[in-house]
Amino acid sequence: MPTYFIAGTDTHIGKTTIACALLAKAQQHGLSTLGIKPIASGCEMTDDGLRNSDALALQAQSSIKVPYQEINPVTLAEPLSPHIAAQRANKRLTINQLVGYTRATLSHRPQFAVVEGAGGWRVPISDRELLSALPKELKLPVVLVVGMRLGCLNHAILTAEAIAKDGLRLAGWVANCIDPEMAALEENINTLKRMLPAPCLGVVSYQTACVESINIAQGLTLPE
Template identity: 55%
Template sequence: MLKRYFITGTDTEIGKTTIAAALLHSARQRGLTTAAVKPVAAGCERTAEGLRNDDALALLSECQPSLPYERVNPVALEAAIAPHIAASEEGATLSAELLAAGCQTVFDTNADLTLVEGAGGWRVPLNAHQTLADLAGLLSVPVVMVVGMRLGCINHALLTAEAIKADGLVLAGWVANRVDPDMSRPDENLATLKQLIAAPCLGVVPWLEQPSAGSIAAHLDISTLL
């Protein structure tokens, strides 16, 4: 089957990782093999094993069979800031080509479903000339967009969808993730998004006090991705 997708979001801190982990969880429930890669992660913590990132660890926990951490997160940066700034301060080199090579090592495992999770939104810079969109372009895989349901989400979602299309990639689907429990008119916003985004909605995730891959997976339908 070998399905591969790039996971992007309408902003940072909108649940991109938990949605990605839930998609992998859903695939595992169907008896499929799974793999994931977070090619660059900022905000890593120093441990006895080296730098570790919570998002990458969450993805790793849903990989079946398991993978070494360094394959899931080949570029780990300590500062919790924009990746290109963290890389510059920490003496690391970021390029779409370098990150694509790291992704390929995970693709080579030939899992039934492989997800590549970006950092932040679609246009997050990697260096002075490239963004994460260039990485998605090199990988040439369809995109799944996570929409953080809060004030401003319609504009952010439509601009992201337009950018994905303009970059020559296919938006395979999107997930509405309720990140603001006090959002005004959530149903009306959701209806507008469904009307204006030309891709299937894979699920609507309600506000959850303690979200987990398993609890979110119950709100997702991955059949169109498979």
């Protein structure tokens, strides 16, 4: 049951887009799939309760159908860092909680699964704990989504160093082109190919409109 933690160099750099594309790619290989987002802020109130658009996308792309609460067990309304959103909602978050939720969802035994983080690698969930402790506790290999824009080299290299420091394996990275006017894009990607200690799983071009995950998946390689 290969399970990968989807990390990003920052927030709003396309973690969910890449996570869904990897699920689609795995389905092309005939694998059952499941995407999980243990904690999400910026949720909207619906008739069914708080819902997060990223978690809904993962749920829709997963071939194993489970209730929303198993995809996204911790929902926070305000679009803030999880620890601040939780404090303002009078919720107490712990890594042990998130580990329990994630293991329970993975008990459906998908053949390929992704666990998507929130924000960057060192985002806090409380004043004492960081979300990076979740993949560390679960011993998950990591796929890093690099939002290609000015400053991404520093962010990507620092994140890769932090992943290694936590004793986890960087299984691969994806260059997600989020700035259509980024200068020296190819040179930046080539620099990352030389300096990151993992293979590039694909380069996703800038998208001006919503693109089906199956189409993005065509340019990706599954991590090993």
